[in-house]
Amino acid sequence: MGRQRGARVALLLGLICLVPTMMGVERPPGLGDVRDVRTWSYPDYTRVVVELTREVRLPRSGLIRLAANSRAGRPDRLYLDVPGIWVGRRYEEGIEVGDGLLDGVRLGQNTLQNSRLVIDLERYDHHRLFTLPSPARIVVDVYGERTAAPGDASGRLPTELRRVHTVVVDPGHGGRDPGATGIGGLREKDVNLAIAKKLGTHLEARGFEVVLTRESDRTLSLEERTAVAESSGGDVFISIHANASRRTQTRGIETYTLDANHERHSLDVAARENGVPAARLDPLQRALAKLQVGELASHSERLASLVHENMIRGAHRRDKSLPDLGLKKGPFYVLFMSSMSSVLVETGFVTNQRDANLLRSAQYQTELAKQIADGVDRYREQIESGAQPSARLAKGALRVRRNDGNPR
Ligand SMILES: [Zn+2]
Numbered sequence: 001m002g003r004q005r006g007a008r009v010a011l012l013l014g015l016i017c018l019v020p021t022m023m024g025v026e027r028p029p030g031l032g033d034v035r036d037v038r039t040w041s042y043p044d045y046t047r048v049v050v051e052l053t054r055e056v057r058l059p060r061s062g063l064i065r066l067a068a069n070s071r072a073g074r075p076d077r078l079y080l081d082v083p084g085i086w087v088g089r090r091y092e093e094g095i096e097v098g099d100g101l102l103d104g105v106r107l108g109q110n111t112l113q114n115s116r117l118v119i120d121l122e123r124y125d126h127h128r129l130f131t132l133p134s135p136a137r138i139v140v141d142v143y144g145e146r147t148a149a150p151g152d153a154s155g156r157l158p159t160e161l162r163r164v165h166t167v168v169v170d171p172g173h174g175g176r177d178p179g180a181t182g183i184g185g186l187r188e189k190d191v192n193l194a195i196a197k198k199l200g201t202h203l204e205a206r207g208f209e210v211v212l213t214r215e216s217d218r219t220l221s222l223e224e225r226t227a228v229a230e231s232s233g234g235d236v237f238i239s240i241h242a243n244a245s246r247r248t249q250t251r252g253i254e255t256y257t258l259d260a261n262h263e264r265h266s267l268d269v270a271a272r273e274n275g276v277p278a279a280r281l282d283p284l285q286r287a288l289a290k291l292q293v294g295e296l297a298s299h300s301e302r303l304a305s306l307v308h309e310n311m312i313r314g315a316h317r318r319d320k321s322l323p324d325l326g327l328k329k330g331p332f333y334v335l336f337m338s339s340m341s342s343v344l345v346e347t348g349f350v351t352n353q354r355d356a357n358l359l360r361s362a363q364y365q366t367e368l369a370k371q372i373a374d375g376v377d378r379y380r381e382q383i384e385s386g387a388q389p390s391a392r393l394a395k396g397a398l399r400v401r402r403n404d405g406n407p408r
Contacts (some may be wrong), residue, residue, distance in 0.1 A: 028112050031086040032056065035135065037107060040230060041099040042336070045143040047223075048105055049231045050117060055136040056084055062129050063119075075103050076121040080129070087115040090257040098122075100146030122147055132228060139227045144230065151188065164380035166209040168234035169258075171196035171242040171335060175219025180244030180272070182350025188242040189217065191359045195347060196240045198369035206377050222274065230339055236303060236376060237342040239334045241273060242359060243349045251352035252323030253315060255308035256344040257300045258336060259329040268331040271347070287330065299341040301327070304384065307343060307375030314371035316366055319354065341379075345372065 032054035040047045061083055068076045091107035098104070103120035110116035123144035130139050171192040173179035179188030193214070202208045211232040213225045220228075229237050243254070258271075304327050315322045325346075337340040346366055348355035358364045 015211040021041045045141045048140045052136040078119040080117045085115040166234045168229040168237045170213040202373035210243040224385040229231040243346040250354040252325040254325035303341045304343040309376040310371035314367045
């Protein structure tokens, strides 16, 4: 499987120490299993996702850090006991990471009732631990300054981009984060969720598997969104947003892919959507761009173009004067994934009276959802038939409008 990184390396020694009493021991009844273990390297952290067959209650102590033990040949490491899970000897060889931050990940049977996750560290600053439901996942993000840059990004790109089966739909914001607030108190998070749900229905009707990052008005961090997307094995990621501007006359639809060229014009939109000041985006942006390169970037651009073209066509059925703000690039956190084609759509301005009226209407939401679904469908057709990007869409020839004349 292309996204599961790295060859397994013999970390056998460590595991044998973990499970001396387990050899030949029968598995007790009633335990859950480990379905998969995956890792992703980001500029400032490495993510480990352990997928389980059932939800678990993690110990309150969380991850515990143990200092290196050179006599036992153990590096600095973190461990977490996972109750009610049987892993047996499946991960006894461990998973090599070696990205300048993590050395590797091991899982072993610690007691008959507990599995233990061990993360061997090369560097460490702090970590974040959270769980995700359905399917149950444990997510650990380890932050630190790498001893070396994460290796050649192309090694992590899916080798097979000829399948479009699972679509991850991400309604932006939610819960404590309302996103932009517009005319008559119209909240972006509500518009996003309504369109996303309709989009899910239309995609399913076209035979796609659909995963929504949220299905209700709940708070979800950007890290959780990418974790949901990556660990669902999605082929396409579509983040749904609505725009805002201090200039109430500004309106229209624009579609974003991840910035690879350090363009400055979309920093404000990205800063707002990322929830961080624009100044912080600069170094991050360059690091991000390196990770989504080559074929995957051109696939994302193709997807963006098809989805955008359709959205404009659909919107013009309702309002011929709606401006086409075009395809753009920006340093959006949620698009920063190395495993699938990803786009972010800004469906209109909640701060503009006419856009707000449209975005509020269920028929318009349905029209946009249908058009986005058709765009994904066209993308699937092109990818699965092996069609190359047309000249107009070839890399470098992509029409990218700048919003310089449209400041906000
Ligand atoms: Zn937004």
